[in-house]
Amino acid sequence: xxxxxxxxxxxxxxxxxxxxxxxxxxxxxxxxxxxxxxxxxxxxxxxxxxxxxxxxxxxxxxxxxxxxxxxxxxxxxxxxxxxxxxxxxxxxxxxxxxxxxxxxxxxxxxxxxxxxxxxxxxxxxxxxxxxxxxxxxxxxxxxxxxxxxxxxxxxxxxxxxxxxxxxxxxxxxxxxxxxxxxxxxxxxxxxxxxxxxxxxxxxxxxxxxxxxxxxxxxxxxxxxxxxxxxxxxxxxxxxxxxxxxxxxxxxxxxxxxxxxxxxxxxxxxxxxxxxxxxxxxxxxxxxxxxxxxxxxxxxxxxxxxxxxxxxxxxxxxxxxxxxxxxxxxxxxxxxxxxxxxxxxxxxx
Amino acid sequence: xxxxxxxxxxxxxxxxxxxxxxxxxxxxxxxxxxxxxxxxxxxxxxxxxxxxxxxxxxxxxxxxxxxxxxxxxxxxxxxxxxxxxxxxxxxxxxxxxxxxxxxxxxxxxxxxxxxxxxxxxxxxxxxxxxxxxxxxxxxxxxxxxxxxxxxxxxxxxxxxxxxxxxxxxxxxxxxxxxxxxxxxxxxxxxxxxxxxxxxxxxxxxxxxxxxxxxxxxxxxxxxxxxxxxxxxxxxxxxxxxxxxxxxxxxxxxxxxxxxxxxxxxxxxxxxxxxxxxxxxxxxxxxxxxxxxxxxxxxxxxxxxxxxxxxxxxxxxxxxxxxxxxxxxxxxxxxxxxxxxxxxxxxxx
Numbered sequence: 193x194x195x196x197x198x199x200x201x202x203x204x205x206x207x208x209x210x211x212x213x214x215x216x217x218x219x220x221x222x223x224x225x226x227x228x229x230x231x232x233x234x235x236x237x238x239x240x241x242x243x244x245x246x247x248x249x250x251x252x253x254x255x256x257x258x259x260x261x262x263x264x265x266x267x268x269x270x271x272x273x274x275x276x277x278x279x280x281x282x283x284x285x286x287x288x289x290x291x292x293x294x295x296x297x298x299x300x301x302x303x304x305x306x307x308x309x310x311x312x313x314x315x316x317x318x319x320x321x322x323x324x325x326x327x328x329x330x331x332x333x334x335x336x337x338x339x340x341x342x343x344x345x346x347x348x349x350x351x352x353x354x355x356x357x358x359x360x361x362x363x364x365x366x367x368x369x370x371x372x373x374x375x376x377x378x379x380x381x382x383x384x385x386x387x388x389x390x391x392x393x394x395x396x397x398x399x400x401x402x403x404x405x406x407x408x409x410x411x412x413x414x415x416x417x418x419x420x421x422x423x424x425x426x427x428x429x430x431x432x433x434x435x436x437x438x439x440x441x442x443x444x445x446x447x448x449x450x451x452x453x454x455x456x457x458x459x460x461x462x463x464x465x466x467x468x469x470x471x472x473x474x475x476x477x478x479x480x481x482x483x484x485x486x487x488x489x490x491x492x493x494x495x496x497x498x499x500x501x502x503x504x505x506x507x508x509x510x511x512x513x514x515x516x517x518x519x520x521x522x523x524x525x526x527x528x529x530x531x532x533x534x535x536x537x538x539x540x
Numbered sequence: 541x542x543x544x545x546x547x548x549x550x551x552x553x554x555x556x557x558x559x560x561x562x563x564x565x566x567x568x569x570x571x572x573x574x575x576x577x578x579x580x581x582x583x584x585x586x587x588x589x590x591x592x593x594x595x596x597x598x599x600x601x602x603x604x605x606x607x608x609x610x611x612x613x614x615x616x617x618x619x620x621x622x623x624x625x626x627x628x629x630x631x632x633x634x635x636x637x638x639x640x641x642x643x644x645x646x647x648x649x650x651x652x653x654x655x656x657x658x659x660x661x662x663x664x665x666x667x668x669x670x671x672x673x674x675x676x677x678x679x680x681x682x683x684x685x686x687x688x689x690x691x692x693x694x695x696x697x698x699x700x701x702x703x704x705x706x707x708x709x710x711x712x713x714x715x716x717x718x719x720x721x722x723x724x725x726x727x728x729x730x731x732x733x734x735x736x737x738x739x740x741x742x743x744x745x746x747x748x749x750x751x752x753x754x755x756x757x758x759x760x761x762x763x764x765x766x767x768x769x770x771x772x773x774x775x776x777x778x779x780x781x782x783x784x785x786x787x788x789x790x791x792x793x794x795x796x797x798x799x800x801x802x803x804x805x806x807x808x809x810x811x812x813x814x815x816x817x818x819x820x821x822x823x824x825x826x827x828x829x830x831x832x833x834x835x836x837x838x839x840x841x842x843x844x845x846x847x848x849x850x851x852x853x854x855x856x857x858x859x860x861x862x863x864x865x866x867x868x869x870x871x872x873x874x875x876x877x878x879x880x881x882x883x884x885x886x887x888x
Contacts, residue, residue: 193767196638196741198640201775205774207774207778212598212600220597225598229596234595238590239587247577247578248574248754248755249573250560250755250756277758277780278780280777281780284777289545289549293642313636367544368544369544393544401598407595408598409784410625410781416541419541423545429629429632432758434625434785436782436784440595
């Protein structure tokens with residue numbers, strides 16, 4: 193059967209998700225999950241959905257209830273919203289809708305490594321454009337003929353973010369759609385929602401795995417003009433979001449005040465991390481997300497990743513051609529971060 | 541943005557899922573959901589997964605816990621199992637793995653209309669091969685060079701099923717993989733699990749939406765040789781199944797005795813439906829699934845679909861070029877089916 197597999201798939205390495213160790217006492221700072229639990233209203237909503245025969249029946253194909261709630265909270269037309277089984281599902285749907293086999297997918301580098309995987313699966317070419325040393329985009333943008341351009345904003349692993357002027361200019365410089373991947377957008381100072389309807393080739397994507405503390409339930413959504421969303425709906429699986437996830441996502445979206453409090457705690461801890469890790473000799477990029485990107489010039493960081501893991505602290509080691517390597521460390525709870533500091537002091 | 545959409549997507553109509561009316565008193569016999577609730581152990585498992593911080597963290601990427609449970613129950617190697625966000629997710633992954641843009645996807649007709657949608661999204665050609673009047677496959681099978689061949693078994697909308705000899709012969713007659721779509725396989729007299737490892741180009745897919753009464757939670761799985769499953773894992777979204785769905789599916793798989801009882805009730809009701817609907821003038825194909833395919837020669841059936849809907853009974857009207865139309869009626873509870881009989885008697 194191997195010989196029947198498409199060459200692009202056979203030749204690809206496959207995306208490696210961050211390690212998911214289930215050791216009970218581990219401090220998990222490697223996949224940018226929110227260290228605080230989801231809103232209690234989310235649990236209530238899931239419990240409510242467990243009564244009656246909702247498990248037995250197919251869920252709402254386009255998630256009308258979630259779309260109406262999100263439209264109300266975010267001040268956008270519900271018809272602009274595409275529901276996804278995680279924002280990875282949205283990124284997959286976008287790739288399949290816009291990028292033909294042999295087409296071109298472009299992203300700045302270093303950035304989210306899944307974009308290359310999506311190009312590989314589609315049998316498309318993937319081209320990267322390096323960020324400038326100030327983490328801005330080169331002017332002019334050198335690839336105008338991409339079928340799809342992904343811009344993670346805030347970016348991972350750097351945590352840096354571009355503002356309205358830079359995003360609008362990039363969208364104008366390219367021919368195809370610009371996907372503003374705002375998986376971390378809820379932590380940022382600015383986001384692109386206000387540009388929907390104004391910048392015609394802009395699509396924004398959001399995740400519930402970070403800000404909403406719901407990585408386990410898999411939910412994300414896309415925002416684009418209604419005509420484009422109608423096309424994207426043709427490409428998604430008919431029932432791509434299950435009934436419990438839809439109930440959870442709707443409840444989370446409607447409890448903004450809970451998440452504003454969680455955000456404030458994460459911002460405060462991120463401030464402590466930036467200060468202490470700098471003190472410990474790391475070079476920290478100012479982050480607008482729930483993680484910090486830590487590099488060193490005085491010693492290699494891979495042994496630090498390993499030494500931390502031995503002490504039960506999991507961070508993400510990342511290495512990018514042309515940019516070198518670093519540790520991406522998620523913002524944890526204060527006790528978790530204190531354990532990180534103690535371990536690093538012992539190791540260094 | 542419309543002009544950036546791939547032509548194959550722009551030109552396609554999009555799959556229309558069966559109507560999901562939420563009128564409280566409606567008798568819903570149009571999408572083959574199980575009329576009985578899922579095992580009580582499923583609800584317990586979901587409630588258990590709601591404690592702790594499992595919602596907050598990413599789920600198991602390959603669903604190891606489910607794979608081990610299913611391997612044990614079905615007597616197969618867990619490495620042969622691919623988890624999916626509904627069996628539609630598995631069918632999508634298979635299409636993306638084996639069918640290039642411009643490639644060829646083949647299926648008998650009349651059958652599951654999603655297969656054409658999957659070909660359209662991929663930008664592939666779709667070719668159908670008519671069943672014989674006895675609902676068997678033509679000999680020899682006329683299209684040997686498909687990149688992927690889908691065989692729904694039992695078939696929808698007919699409910700008919702092929703046995704080991706016919707399936708094995710078809711697999712041998714074609715070059716690419718044969719996907720035996722067993723969404724209704726748990727209701728059938730025979731299934732293809734025993735052929736995995738013996739027929740090298742065979743892949744079996746299963747759904748939890750019918751037999752396991754869990755359409756709302758979206759789960760399905762594929763079974764193939766481990767080397768093929770490793771390639772399919774590269775194509776699936778990293779975290780395609782959420783933590784609650786995985787808990788539910790594992791609990792359902794482990795409660796086979798509950799579902800054997802449900803199956804017996806459905807078989808008994810299907811027998812009553814076949815007898816009474818025949819008495820009422822329908823031509824019924826002997827069904828091995830949880831629905832019956834009802835045709836008439838004496839009068840058009842579309843007005844019957846409409847008259848039933850007006851009386852709060854939803855069945856599926858289907859029309860296939862070259863085969864004509866009919867009503868696909870799901871097996872409901874006995875009181876639901878009694879309401880169907882009463883309504884039909886009044887209408888006819």
